[in-house]
Amino acid sequence: MYGNGPPRRPQPPWSNGLADSVYETADRDPSLVQLSRRTGAGPEGWEPVSAAQFRDEVMAVAKGFLVGGIRFGDRVALMSRTRYEWTVLAHALWSVGAEVVPVYPTSSIEQVRWILHDAQVRAIVVEHENHAMTVAAASDSETQLSAIWQMDLDCVESLIRQGAGVDDELIHRHRASVLPDQVAAICYTSGTTGSPKGCLITHANLAAECDILLEGWGGIIAEPGVQPSILNFLPVAHIYGLMVGVACLRGGVRLGHQPDLTPESLLPALASFRPTFLFAVPYIFEKIFHKARRTAEAAGHVGLFDKAATVAVRYAEAVERHSIGSGHGPGPSLRVLHTAYDRLVYSKLRAVLGGQVRTAVSGGSTLRRELGLFFAGAGVTVYDGYGLTETAGAITAQPPGAVRFGTVGRPIPGCAVHIASDGEVWVRGDTVFAGYLNNPKATEAVLRDGWFATGDMGHLDREGYLVITGRKKDIIITSGGKSVAPLPLEEQLRHHPLISQCLIVGDDQPYIAALITVDPEALAHWQALKGKPQSDMSAMADDEDLRAQIQRAVSRANTRVSRAESIRAFRILPNEFSLHDGLMTPTMKLKRRAIAGAYAADIDALYMR
Incomplete structure (x- = not known):
């Protein structure tokens, strides 16, 4: 613990x-400018x-x-x-x-x-x-x-x-x-496994969450002498977006609102608002990275971008090793390369975020280690955190100046983390909710002697940093009895620029398979590079060149796991999963059961051999 x-x-x-x-x-x-x-x-x-x-x-x-x-x-x-x-x-x-x-x-x-x-x-x-x-x-x-x-x-x-x-x-x-223990908000869960449950979040829960984060992390929100500012584009109906808004008002941080999460609307809003800090989810950082690479490729500079990305990762890794006392930090030649690429590549990436962002937070799900290293090397350190609706936001976070990419940090002050015997993450602290509305049975099932059983699986490393490996209920058990955590495979596949989403399936089946969606903007870019006529996914699902691209991504992902855990078949879907069709949560996570129901015929086809 x-x-x-x-x-x-x-x-x-x-x-x-x-x-x-x-x-x-x-x-x-x-006279303080509290909002814009x-x-x-x-x-x-x-x-x-x-x-x-x-x-x-x-x-x-x-x-x-x-x-x-x-x-x-x-x-x-x-x-x-x-x-x-x-x-x-x-x-x-x-x-x-x-x-x-x-x-x-x-x-x-x-x-x-x-x-x-x-x-x-x-x-x-x-x-x-x-x-x-x-x-x-x-x-x-x-x-x-x-x-x-x-x-x-x-x-x-x-x-x-x-x-x-x-x-x-x-x-x-x-x-x-x-009073502090009065309910401030009743935030409903996504309800992927039955009726949504109303989480009773008190004034004290939210105040504790915001004030602890402001006290411990407030110094990284803006450069000295600059008023901190945050553009909140997260859904305020979700605890993450709600917490960001409350924290800004409690901390004197200039707050703006952006209702549309799509890159076409969000990026111009960031450029005009010019925030000093960013609260986002991994989906946003992935979109920014892939869009930057496509822009470079369209301009004939993809080689330069890829070299700059490699240097950014190497630089951030060296800084990380130095911070834990296992290295001397970036060497002279790496520093020279990093400085050159900062002028040519990294500064342009930061300009997309408004030019003032040097630190950010990613929540909702774990940010892929390689992506976190890239952004840190490009001058934007992303502090990953972990929390749920039931914890009023973050229960763990990366400590300032001691980021361990690929983890979700350590418990925030006043909170604690315990790993149960089956690998489930349990947490406790002032931010943990008061229970579920009208549902004492569900409350009793998750609140145990002051601990909240999160339903997430994970482990603590030697320094007490939490690593999340997936949801307990999402573990796939094949017909051969092999237990497979889908999240690592899905994250590896999403690293490919064409792949926007992936759902690993295989419960009670002889092998693991995948449903894959393609990013429409990335597809149009790829078609232009290949000299193919512009067409949507409904006409491209059986394109041999596209399937070959996806197969290479699947083969690379399979090198990270055992043969029993590897993807043996995949299906490219004609549409992306979306919030509007009820297949994604507001923090852009997959609703697995809803997707499995909507695409039951496609999943069956993966096993008809």
Whole structure:
């Protein structure tokens, strides 16, 4: 077992509710630029919002909620992408002691119906008319909804007008009544194995998570003398995106919102916002790397890029060895090469992120070691972390200045990690949730004498760094009795520039096989290089050259495992798995059971020999 003692503070900083930091920051530093709001006005479309302006807007909206019938302890759902209004509404609800129920904007009618019933939601705010129609279809005689507001119909302004006659003191009295152990948010799991479970996240859970990270890692968010800034493009309906927004407001970090995760929308937003720090998932770092390589290849410079990538990895490995006392760091010739490639390649990569990012965090799943080394060598050190909805975000993280690529770090202060006899990861600490809503049986199954059984498999290395090897429920057992963890094979295959996703299958089958999807942009690039006519995957699944490319990637991945674990067959699918078709989670992880159901015929075909 590994763990750190509690943070050394005179008093816990999470003595009240999450909304308090909004009011305290405004009182302390009213002119601080607390947020930047995306509008058509201001330089490059970002309008600054001071701490005082944000507080006043939050309070005004909170008054509107009171007049609109929202009371202390009521549950109000927010169904929206990541945008400024979501943050205003959440803090307004916390100001009056209400509980926020985040709902993914891609949720189906059945998922919304379940959440409305299970959480006994009193009111809901949706982003647009399509969401309103989903809620209407999900509502029935047992639904307790008394109000629905719509963001694109200016509900924020309507709430402000509605609450104009309410005295400030009434909001302050509500806010003062919020206790740390009160539920702040009910965050629902993805529900891949039955109905989604509502995780009860308290004000103390989220405050502890954010304050521990700000205290231990706040120094790496920006260069000295530069105001730290973060563009939050993670889904705020997921605990990761929710935590990022709360941490920014608690730490005086300038916060922006970006609703679209696609590279075409995200990269221009990063370039204009110019964040100093990045919170992302491995999918984002993979997309950035592959796009950079394709750009170099299209310009005839792929050889230069590949050499620069090799030098970046070698340089970062040398720095890593030196940090643990097993090497002297990069030698003179490697330093010269690194400096040259910094000017020619790495600086251009950093410019894609806005030019100011030197450190970042990857969460949601483990960042591949080689990719972490590449980004570190290119001047962006990625601190990998690990956590779940039930832990209010990270429970482990790479310590500043002591990154071990390929691991997810050590327990954050006040938390501990234990590996059970079967290899399951157990954790404990102030950030661990209060349990599942209306589900004591599920709560009892995972909370054991103060420990939370995560369902993830892993091990601790000699220095106490956690290595995640996969989900316990995802382990594949072939008909020959061989247990196979799919994650390492899938990660190896995704390293190929054409492959966007991979699902390893083989439960109760004689061998391991794979469903593979191809990145459309990478495919178009490859077709242009090969002089092939542009066509989508539906016409390319049986292309011999494409299959040969994928087969080489499969053969390379197979060299990392035993023959019993190797991929014997694969199928190239006509479409990528997506969040919209319910086959991926908001943090871009595969929903294995949903994919297996959707592509059951394709999986069967892999074994018809």
